[in-house]
Amino acid sequence: QTGFWDAQKNETYTHQQEMIPSKKSAVLVDGVVLNGPTTDARAGEKFVQEACRLIMEEVVLKATDVSEKVCEWRPPEQLKQLLDLELRDTGEPHHRLLELCQDVIRYSVKTNHPRFFNQLYAGLDYYSLVARFMTEALNPSVYTYEVSPVFLLVEEAVLKKMIEFIGWQEGDGIFNPGGSVSNMYAMNLARYKYCPDIKEKGLSGLPRLILFTSAECHYSMKKAASFLGIGTENVCFVETDGRGKMIPAELEKQIWQASKEGAAPFLVCATSGTTVLGAFDPLDEIADICERHGLWLHVDASWGGSALMSRKHRQLLHGIHRADSVAWNPHKMLMAGIQCCALLVKDKSDLLKKCYSAKASYLFQQDKFYDVSYDTGDKSIQCSRRPDAFKFWMTWKALGTLGLEERVNRALALSRYLPVCVCVCVCVCVCTSVTERLDENNICKVCMYSFFYAFLLSSNDHFLGTYYVLGIMRIQQSYACHLGSQTSKTKLIKYK
Numbered sequence: 076q077t078g079f080w081d082a083q084k085n086e087t088y089t090h091q092q093e094m095i096p097s098k099k100s101a102v103l104v105d106g107v108v109l110n111g112p113t114t115d116a117r118a119g120e121k122f123v124q125e126a127c128r129l130i131m132e133e134v135v136l137k138a139t140d141v142s143e144k145v146c147e148w149r150p151p152e153q154l155k156q157l158l159d160l161e162l163r164d165t166g167e168p169h170h171r172l173l174e175l176c177q178d179v180i181r182y183s184v185k186t187n188h189p190r191f192f193n194q195l196y197a198g199l200d201y202y203s204l205v206a207r208f209m210t211e212a213l214n215p216s217v218y219t220y221e222v223s224p225v226f227l228l229v230e231e232a233v234l235k236k237m238i239e240f241i242g243w244q245e246g247d248g249i250f251n252p253g254g255s256v257s258n259m260y261a262m263n264l265a266r267y268k269y270c271p272d273i274k275e276k277g278l279s280g281l282p283r284l285i286l287f288t289s290a291e292c293h294y295s296m297k298k299a300a301s302f303l304g305i306g307t308e309n310v311c312f313v314e315t316d317g318r319g320k321m322i323p324a325e326l327e328k329q330i331w332q333a334s335k336e337g338a339a340p341f342l343v344c345a346t347s348g349t350t351v352l353g354a355f356d357p358l359d360e361i362a363d364i365c366e367r368h369g370l371w372l373h374v375d376a377s378w379g380g381s382a383l384m385s386r387k388h389r390q391l392l393h394g395i396h397r398a399d400s401v402a403w404n405p406h407k408m409l410m411a412g413i414q415c416c417a418l419l420v421k422d423k424s425d426l427l428k429k430c431y432s433a434k435a436s437y438l439f440q441q442d443k444f445y446d447v448s449y450d451t452g453d454k455s456i457q458c459s460r461r462p463d464a465f466k467f468w469m470t471w472k473a474l475g476t477l478g479l480e481e482r483v484n485r486a487l488a489l490s491r492y493l494p495v496c497v498c499v500c501v502c503v504c505v506c507t508s509v510t511e512r513l514d515e516n517n518i519c520k521v522c523m524y525s526f527f528y529a530f531l532l533s534s535n536d537h538f539l540g541t542y543y544v545l546g547i548m549r550i551q552q553s554y555a556c557h558l559g560s561q562t563s564k565t566k567l568i569k570y571k
Contacts, residue, residue, distance in 0.1 A: 122169045126176055133180045138187035138199040145191050146184040154182060195350070195378050196407050203412035206469035216459045217250075218452030219438065220445055226462035227449055233464040233471070237403060238419055240383040242396030247427055248419040249454045250463045254377030255295035257402035257418035258344070260427075260456075262286065262299045264400060264420065265342040265371035267430040274430065278304050285309045285333050286342040289321040289356055291349040293375055309338070319354030321345060327364050334368075342371045347392050348379020355379055358394030366397075374398040377416065381408035384476065385483040408486055409479055411467040427454040 102109040137143045149157060158178055185191060187199035215223045217230065234248040251257045266273060270281060284305055288296050290312040300310045311333065314325040330340050343365050345356040358374065365372040374395055380403030382388045383395070395401060399421050406415035420427060432453035439450055452458060471479060 118169065122172065125169070125173055129173060129176055129180070133177070134185075134187070135199070135201075135204070138185070139189060141189055143185065143188065145188045147182050149182060157182065196410070196413060198410045200410040200412060200470050202469045202473040203410065203415075203466040206466045207412055210462050210465055215462055217462045218450065218455070218458055218460055220447075220449040221443065223462065226465055227451060229468045230451070230462065230464035231449075233468050234417065234419065236471075237417055241398075241401055241419060243419075243421050245423045246419055246421050247423055247425070247454075248417055249427060249451060250460075251416050251418055251455075252457075252461070252463075253414055254375065254402050254404045254416050255293070255298065257377070257404075257416055258293065258295045258373070258375055259299035259302060260418050261344075261371075261373040261400040261402065261420075262296075262305070262342060263303055264426060264430055265373065266303065266305070268371060268422075268426065269339070269341040271429075282339040283309060283337065285311060285338040285340050286344065287311045287313055287326055287329055287340065287370075288344040289313055289319075289346050289349065289354075290315050291319045291321075291352060291354055292344060292346050293350055293377070296344055296375075315354070319349050319352035321356040321361065323357060323360040323364060326361065327367075330364070330368055330370070340368060340370055342373060344373045344375055345398075346379075347374055347376035347395065348382075350378065353379070355391045358392065358397065360394075362394050362397035371400070372398045373400045373402070375402050377402045377404040378407050381405060381479075381483055382487075384409070384479045385487075386480065387484055388487055405467045405470075408483055409467070409470065410482065411470055415463045415466050417464075431456055 101111070159175060184193075186194070186197060191197050210226075215226055217223045217226050220227050230250060234246075234250075238246040238248065249260075251260060265286075266284060269284070273281065286296075286300065286305065286309065288310060292312070297307045297310055299305075300307050311329050313321050313329060316322055326343065333340050343361060345358055345361050347355045347358070356374075362372055364370075374392075376383075376392065376395065379391060380401065382391045383403075401419045402416070403419060404414075404416045405411035406413045435452075438458075439447070439453055441447055452460075474482070
């Protein structure tokens, strides 16, 4: 017989041995033995076990160890020399691959480290991590129920609860690869709602579409406008107050001005938790303006949306239930693991599907053996899509709503605790290069750093100016050996 392997038991082994096909049984096509071994399963399984042990020992177990470095910093050209980046014609042995894995861990930034302060995410959630291990092993793609039944039901359950926390009775949504993509989706939805014909007929013949957003908004709004053909010049940035919140009166003034000039306003994007200042725009007042002018209101709550989980702090987003769409990233404050980003939409008339469906009949047949309303592929511009909701679901199941609330409350309490017990220095940008050598008494060794706005106010509280400065925590000398290599050398002055 031809076409298959023969399996025989060997008394000296407990596993089945794959037998090399004989010349008579081998199936050859274009010189390739189709029924021969494609991978060495035993060696592969052993490699996975050893790699998982390495991850456990070097990443997970050391995640909260402050004696470990946040990173082993090296400049790009030096790091290229340290890493074996070359791809060769022949494969490399597993012991060498494990050495490469060790190098990757050694020179990567440990974002789970207690002293990683560089971005708007940090920390390790063990339940989310296990969920990521599972999805990587299962390798699913979330677009049809037949391919991903469990993860589609998980996503539906998570979206339903997130919609409840926003305050909507019903709604729709989808998980996207990043808050920037969610903002782009929302912009496109708003435009489609304003002029549905654009999907088939394009931009030709349309008036000048214009949108409004905070001067402190995320840069993805400009990117989305460029990508969608709206144009960055048609993004109007509304003035903010001294705390970075959009001024509603200025918004309405710009809307009237744009209409007077013959433009067609269609969208207002408010921000709940701006990137630099953490400001929350006054949503109720902005919603009033949107209702008066018939504009779609999108709230970019990628960072601040998780405050909705806290009964103590959800008032920061008061009025969010009046929004037409909301971007919310649980991978930030709720530590769900990158990436975990949802776009929530109040509309329940399949607006997402109407806007993005390409009616791919070979994939989204209507006569399947189950309820095809569970197929989500037509709601997305993607086909292959990761089951990102599963990470958040696993964390939520483990901690419960009260546990997530405590996580938010703790994060905001820490933000209030920081200025009380940490001396923050202000770095004056007097260096032409971060690598400029300065006197040892005037440099501060930090492992990771982040930029903040500093508002310099006079004694009568009048705004004098804003500067990007480097907020540096004064670290005790005993901690110096724990903090990795120096990434910035800047002259310091006292901040009074």
